[in-house]
Amino acid sequence: MDQKAIIEKIKQHKKQPNLRFALKERVELFTNQLFYTLFDIDTPVDENLEALKVDFEVLAKLACWECEKPCNKIWNGYLESLPGVLESLNLDAEAIVECDPASMSIEEVYLAYPGFYAIAIYRLSHELHKAGFPLVPRLMTEYAHSKTGVDINPGAKIGKSFFIDHATGVVIGESAVIKDNVKIYQGVTLGALYVAKDLKQTKRHPTIEDNVTIYANATILGGETVIGANSIIGGNAWVTESVPPNSKVFHSPEIKIKTEING
Structure with a gap:
């Protein structure tokens, strides 16, 4: 079989017209930028939120192949949810400090605890899941899964002051x-x-x-x-x-x- 025939065979078996791995890569960048915006003291909130809005529009185009679902309109509602999400995550971090005798400071929790990171990305993805935004919430939690060994489905419902120790x-x-x-x-x-x-x-x-x-x-x-x-x-x-x-x-x-x- 020559190369041209092989190429045609491969094309025949690429059956998913909406499968774009650029979406996965863009979600990971979006997730990192979102985490920094909420927690990193040197990251300007106003500038980053504008950049995140642009990134979100790209995600909407990549993820929403059904035109009747206006995914790009979800951003404003998601933006309004972020202060409440941050408040919940601060309670999670405080619970870890209070419950884990090995924690030396709350900064250590934000920077070094995989359980906290997994909870953070879950809470950020859960808001998009509630809004019906397709695929992106799951890619966010799977990104956290790959980094922490913690698999939290974005559809789960988790209350205040949640603590995962050691995480994996x-x-x-x-x-x-x-x-x-x-x-x-x-x-x-x-x-x-x-x-x-x-x-x-x-x-x-x-x-x-x-x-x-x-x-x-x-x-x-x-x-x-x-x-x-x-x-x-x-x-x-x-x-x-x-x-x-x-x-x-x-x-x-x-x-x-x-x-x-x-x-």
Whole structure:
């Protein structure tokens, strides 16, 4: 097969007319610029917001291939949401400082904590998700996922003063609900019991009430599963049923000691 034939074959199999990887790259630039605008003291807010507006218009053209959906009109509403998002993120940072004895300063949280970064990009993407802006919110959280190891779907609903410690391996599904003052540790999964496509419009992921702590590598599954307020879920626990308020759930490992007698 000559090169011309190979090229034609490749063109035949490029079946997605709206698949532009420039969108992914532009989202990553937009996300970085947005983060700096909100937090970096040397970044001028007024100038950057104007630049972000221009970038957003480019994203709208790349992401919105359905002309009847005026994505470029979403920017004004998104801009109005940013002060509230920043207020929530400052509460998240303060919760990390208060809860983590290893934190030396709040600046360290903003600069060095992957859990905070993942929460920040989630909150920024969630506002676009609520507005129905296609694909961009998911690309934002996937960018944070690649940098932190934390996978938070932009459709999840997360309350105030959220704390993710150590971060790596955390998964929070699309219909998960997390209320106020919740702490989770590395490897925690808030997932679905079933993954059938026809369940897309149903609540598949758990609800975590106020003041719950979930320790490392715990797995909580199911849309009807509710972890009651003030509960503690121990490390490596597997939970698929609701837990009443003020509960403690622990995984009890089976320990076998190897000896010469029993092999």
